Amino acid sequence: MKKDRQLILALDVLSQERALELAEGLAGYFDAIKIGYPLILAAGLGIVGKVSRLAPVIADLKVADIPNTNRLICEQVLDAGAGGLIAQAFVGRDSLEACVKAARDRDADLYVVTEMSHPGALDFMAPLAERMAALAVEVDASGVVAPATRPERIRAIRSVIGRRVIISPGVGAQGGSARDALQAGADYLIVGRSVIEARDPHAAASALLQSLSP
């Protein structure tokens, strides 16, 4: 992924028609488009290939299974056209290695969830975030996912992962500040609702991009 605009679009809609309409209109503002299971289940795996013709696709599957199942999931979504994938670290080293291998074999990126922005993430995940970030480095993942809602946590994760990429959800609708997240060390901001649910998504994306330019 070429670091150009520092923005990733979370294409959080449930119909293929709306997804393609938004992706076509907004691809120029973003470095990549993130697609999750709700859209893939609704539209079928083919949506990954269709969107990937407009922008690089990061499949946000939060893959969290045994190594062989992780491999089968990653292979299918990468072969469908995704250039990147998001996996959970919580299931452990071998499960994560299966994802990294599937990605590397296809010149794709694997991002590891170290922390999440919802309240429940404090129950089990938050205390393990640094250890999961260290595991991401050990398995040679491309980068990690860390919430823009907690810039101090981005700093902590950055100190663990060195120069690997940090992609950060939580800017906009969830209250995270774009500038704070970037200053704390995020490489890419993941933006969804604040753009796609805006009355004028183009204007919202354009304003966001402008706000980031020095």
Add this chain to the structure above:
Amino acid sequence: MKKDRQLILALDVLSQERALELAEGLAGYFDAIKIGYPLILAAGLGIVGKVSRLAPVIADLKVADIPNTNRLICEQVLDAGAGGLIAQAFVGRDSLEACVKAARDRDADLYVVTEMSHPGALDFMAPLAERMAALAVEVDASGVVAPATRPERIRAIRSVIGRRVIISPGVGAQGGSARDALQAGADYLIVGRSVIEARDPHAAASALLQSLSP
């Protein structure tokens, strides 16, 4: 799910044709059929409805996202015909509650992963298994998933969850003993490769069923 044969078939294949052929032939030996993302991605969400006409379907999605995304995923797979769902507990209480609510609203069952059978499960999950089982009880899940490969762990989880259901993968190809797992407290054994990859899947399923009868 009516406890009749104490067996769940893991339909771990990647084509709709093979899935339906196996499900049609083997449904009579099993209480439910478990379907995961590899098959759903390959065949489309419609496979859930097709298999559910032959046996109750448990969608093994290891759901592991924020509450709203979990809800969207669960709603789609339940509305497609699944009678049960498997979710990860490590993403925390609110994420799990979103799954339980989606399931309860549709009279379906939600099973919570407390522990897994692959080596990587020891990295982060195993030390938290009892706490995740307690959370499953607190959110009023139908039951939990605990590995048949470690009967002593089934006993430990049973002591936490009381009378809720335990479904156990790992019997057969992964080395778990059916009798040991049931004696340790498992309610249902999840069986995949040892049946579907047998030269004669009918004979394998029949022999397994026989071996469980008193």
